[in-house]
Amino acid sequence: MDRETKLSGFAFIVLLVGLGLSALFIMLFAELADEMLDQELAVFDAVIIQLLGTISSSWMDTAMFVITELGSVWFLVLMSLGVLWVLGVKMRDKWGVLFYLVAVGGGSLLTVLLKHFFSRERPSINETIDAVGYSFPSGHSMGSLIFYGFLIYLVIRTRQAPWLQWASVFGLSVLIVLIGISRIYLGAHFPSDVIAGYIAGTIWLVLSLVALEWIQWQQRSPVPPVAALRKVLAPVYRAVIDKL
Known part of the structure; x- marks a missing residue:
C-alpha cells in the first residue's frame, strides 16, 4: 500500500471519528435537555450556584464581568473581522473563510433556535451582561467554544512552534471554561445551560471542521476518498473472508 493511500485512509478514519463524536454529543445534549425539561437538574444547578457564591467579592465581580465580555456578541464579531482578514488576505484560504462563517454564523443561528x-x-435578567431572552443553552458558552475552538484549530493547522501550540490550546481552553463560569457567577445562566452550550457548540464546531477538512482533503489529495478507503479496507476484508 503506497504512502499516499495510507495517509488518505487515515484522514478518512479521522473524519469518521469526527462524525461519531458529533453523534455522541448529540445524544448527550438530548439527554441533558430531557432532564432539564423534567426538572431533574434543579439540585445540580443549585449546588453549583451556591459553590460559586462562596467566592463572591467585589474584585471577583469585576473579573467575571471582564471575562464574560470576552464571549459577548460584540467582542466575538470584532475578533471575527480579524480572523476573516487572516484567512482571506494572509492565508488566501477561501474554504477557511466560508466554513468559519458557517461555524460562527450558523452557530449563532442555532443558538437562537435552541433557545x-x-x-x-x-x-x-441583567441587560448589562447580555442576560436577556431565554437561557437554555448558554449563548456565551456556545459561541465562545465555537469561536475559540476554531482558533485552536487554526493554530494547530498552521503548524506553529510546539510551545506556541500548547500555550494557545491551553490558554484558549481555559478561557472557554472561564467564560462559562462567569455566566453562572453573574447569575445569567444555570450551570446546565452552560454545559448544554458547550455540548451544542462542540457538535456544530466538529461538523463544520469535518466538512472543511473533507473538502480540503479532496482538493489536495490525488487519491479520491472512496478509492483510498477501498484500498485501506480491502486487505482487512480479504483477511476476514479467508478466515471464514
Whole structure:
C-alpha cells in the first residue's frame, strides 16, 4: 500500500471519528435537555450556584464581568473581522473563510433556535451582561467554544512552534471554561445551560471542521476518498473472508 493511500485512509478514519463524536454529543445534549425539561437538574444547578457564591467579592465581580465580555456578541464579531482578514488576505484560504462563517454564523443561528425551542427562563435578567431572552443553552458558552475552538484549530493547522501550540490550546481552553463560569457567577445562566452550550457548540464546531477538512482533503489529495478507503479496507476484508 503506497504512502499516499495510507495517509488518505487515515484522514478518512479521522473524519469518521469526527462524525461519531458529533453523534455522541448529540445524544448527550438530548439527554441533558430531557432532564432539564423534567426538572431533574434543579439540585445540580443549585449546588453549583451556591459553590460559586462562596467566592463572591467585589474584585471577583469585576473579573467575571471582564471575562464574560470576552464571549459577548460584540467582542466575538470584532475578533471575527480579524480572523476573516487572516484567512482571506494572509492565508488566501477561501474554504477557511466560508466554513468559519458557517461555524460562527450558523452557530449563532442555532443558538437562537435552541433557545426559543426550549424557552427556559433565566435565573436573573441583567441587560448589562447580555442576560436577556431565554437561557437554555448558554449563548456565551456556545459561541465562545465555537469561536475559540476554531482558533485552536487554526493554530494547530498552521503548524506553529510546539510551545506556541500548547500555550494557545491551553490558554484558549481555559478561557472557554472561564467564560462559562462567569455566566453562572453573574447569575445569567444555570450551570446546565452552560454545559448544554458547550455540548451544542462542540457538535456544530466538529461538523463544520469535518466538512472543511473533507473538502480540503479532496482538493489536495490525488487519491479520491472512496478509492483510498477501498484500498485501506480491502486487505482487512480479504483477511476476514479467508478466515471464514
